[in-house]
Amino acid sequence: MSDDDVQLRLEAALERHTGRAAKVYGVQRLTGGANRTTMAFEASGAGDGDTRRGYILQIGAQVLDPIEALPQASPAEQARLMMAAAQTGAPAPTVVAILDSADGLGEGYITERVGGETLGPRILREDRFAAARRAMARQCGEILAAIHRVDPAAAPFLKRQDAAEHVAAHRSVVDSYDFKLPALELALRWSAEHAPRGHRLAVLHGDFRTGNLIVGEEGIRCVLDWELGQIGDPMQDLGWLCIRTWRFGGAGPVGGFGAREDLFAAYEKASGHAVDPAHVRFWEAFGNVKWAVDCLLLGTRGVEEVGIERSAIGRRIEEPLWDFFNLIEGREA
Amino acid sequence: MPQSMPRAPILLTAAVKYLEEELLPTLSGYHRFQTRVTANVLNIVRRELELRASQAAAERERLCALVGHDGEVEQLSDELCGMIRGGAIELDDARLRAHLRQSLADALAINNPKWPSG
Numbered sequence: 220m221s222d223d224d225v226q227l228r229l230e231a232a233l234e235r236h237t238g239r240a241a242k243v244y245g246v247q248r249l250t251g252g253a254n255r256t257t258m259a260f261e262a263s264g265a266g267d268g269d270t271r272r273g274y275i276l277q278i279g280a281q282v283l284d285p286i287e288a289l290p291q292a293s294p295a296e297q298a299r300l301m302m303a304a305a306q307t308g309a310p311a312p313t314v315v316a317i318l319d320s321a322d323g324l325g326e327g328y329i330t331e332r333v334g335g336e337t338l339g340p341r342i343l344r345e346d347r348f349a350a351a352r353r354a355m356a357r358q359c360g361e362i363l364a365a366i367h368r369v370d371p372a373a374a375p376f377l378k379r380q381d382a383a384e385h386v387a388a389h390r391s392v393v394d395s396y397d398f399k400l401p402a403l404e405l406a407l408r409w410s411a412e413h414a415p416r417g418h419r420l421a422v423l424h425g426d427f428r429t430g431n432l433i434v435g436e437e438g439i440r441c442v443l444d445w446e447l448g449q450i451g452d453p454m455q456d457l458g459w460l461c462i463r464t465w466r467f468g469g470a471g472p473v474g475g476f477g478a479r480e481d482l483f484a485a486y487e488k489a490s491g492h493a494v495d496p497a498h499v500r501f502w503e504a505f506g507n508v509k510w511a512v513d514c515l516l517l518g519t520r521g522v523e524e525v526g527i528e529r530s531a532i533g534r535r536i537e538e539p540l541w542d543f544f545n546l547i548e549g550r551e552a
Numbered sequence: 553m554p555q556s557m558p559r560a561p562i563l564l565t566a567a568v569k570y571l572e573e574e575l576l577p578t579l580s581g582y583h584r585f586q587t588r589v590t591a592n593v594l595n596i597v598r599r600e601l602e603l604r605a606s607q608a609a610a611e612r613e614r615l616c617a618l619v620g621h622d623g624e625v626e627q628l629s630d631e632l633c634g635m636i637r638g639g640a641i642e643l644d645d646a647r648l649r650a651h652l653r654q655s656l657a658d659a660l661a662i663n664n665p666k667w668p669s670g
Contacts, residue, residue: 283571362605383629389598398631399630399633400629400633401629401632401633401636401651401652401655402652402655402656404632404636404637405636405643405648405652406631407637408636408637408643409643463670468670525587527555527590527593528585528586528589529588530591530593531589531592531596534596534663534664535595535663535664537656537659537660537663537664537667538663538664538667540656541656541657541660541668544649544652544656548649
């Protein structure tokens with residue numbers, strides 16, 4: 220599809236979904252994630268009057284050989300989840316249209332564009348984000364509390380796994396690749412034995428971390444990448460945010476910018492649910508196991524075709540496993 | 553490895569030196585990023601050629617002690633996986649933990665030497 224085609228199809232799609240004639244300008248392909256295409260464009264008419272505003276088109280490429288055991292929301296499901304999360308006060312992108320086959324653009328959605336920085340190393344190092352960094356652990360607690368308030372009935376399509384089931388799903392993925400690494404075996408057995416029981420279930424973001432947040436000088440503006448949305452143990456989202464991989468070398472265990480105490484206190488205040496640090500610590504430990512399994516998948520699946528960047532991630536599998544042992548053996552990670 | 557000179561690690565060092573010192577400064581955006589990743593991958597291969605043989609010899613000795621018989625590294629390692637999974641060895645077994653820690657440290661010395669102290 221040429222950029223001119225995209226422009227015409229976007230205009231038609233905006234008119235179909237918003238009921239107003241729109242003019243589209245400046246379609247631009249942005250660097251997207253591994254499984255999707257992201258384009259930015261401007262349009263007038265779709266929003267209020269003739270003001271030109273920025274939008275994002277997200278198209279999910281067909282996932283080859285999807286991993287059924289693990290949570291994975293389709294683009295339309297992601298959009299519905301973002302709409303539900305916006306209702307409970309989470310800064311999710313504002314969905315303008317959920318595309319269907321009549322739009323001829325592929326499976327995806329259009330959201331309003333939010334300005335700001337997403338790159339972890341910049342957010343964590345540049346002086347202009349110093350005030351944002353001081354506010355972000357508290358904001359993360361408040362935002363996660365808002366996401367976890369989403370009524371599961373508003374997102375019935377999400378995969379539902381309690382902690383033990385989530386661990387077992389990762390065990391089954393490793394088995395399906397017939398991959399054997401003793402450190403990973405120990406980590407999976409430890410995780411199965413230590414998975415929290417009897418926890419509450421909530422709607423989770425599933426990939427809430429530095430790199431998936433749009434940040435301005437005042438703090439977090441928007442939460443991106445909802446494709447791992449799921450129903451599970453809400454403490455999973457808190458632990459995942461703390462693993463060292465997502466700190467990008469920044470100071471502070473929460474996302475490279477903050478302190479666990481600030482995250483937990485803000486979450487407790489906003490959600491009314493007490494946070495047990497040992498419970499979050501399980502999810503930090505298992506978060507490392509999850510990232511190790513991701514490295515295995517990225518370094519194994521279709522590795523001859525995916526290019527050097529994804530192949531190289533396969534060689535990162537020992538990083539989270541090293542941190543996992545530090546965590547369970549009581550060393551700081 | 554053939555006996556001809558220069559040895560593979562020296563060739564890789566020269567390739568990385570070209571990428572980092574001559575090519576990278578001329579690039580921006582996508583190709584700058586990809587070239588950085590490429591140099592990183594070549595460094596991984598170089599360190600593997602330099603370090604892996606001696607690591608594997610020590611790993612085999614540790615595995616023989618844990619599994620209780622002789623064999624090749626890969627086969628012994630698979631057997632240890634089965635012992636861990638099947639409960640034939642305790643998760644807090646000190647020799648097991650020391651072995652796993654050393655094996656991870658060895659792999660990181662090849663794949664990302666900065667990680668353990670980072």
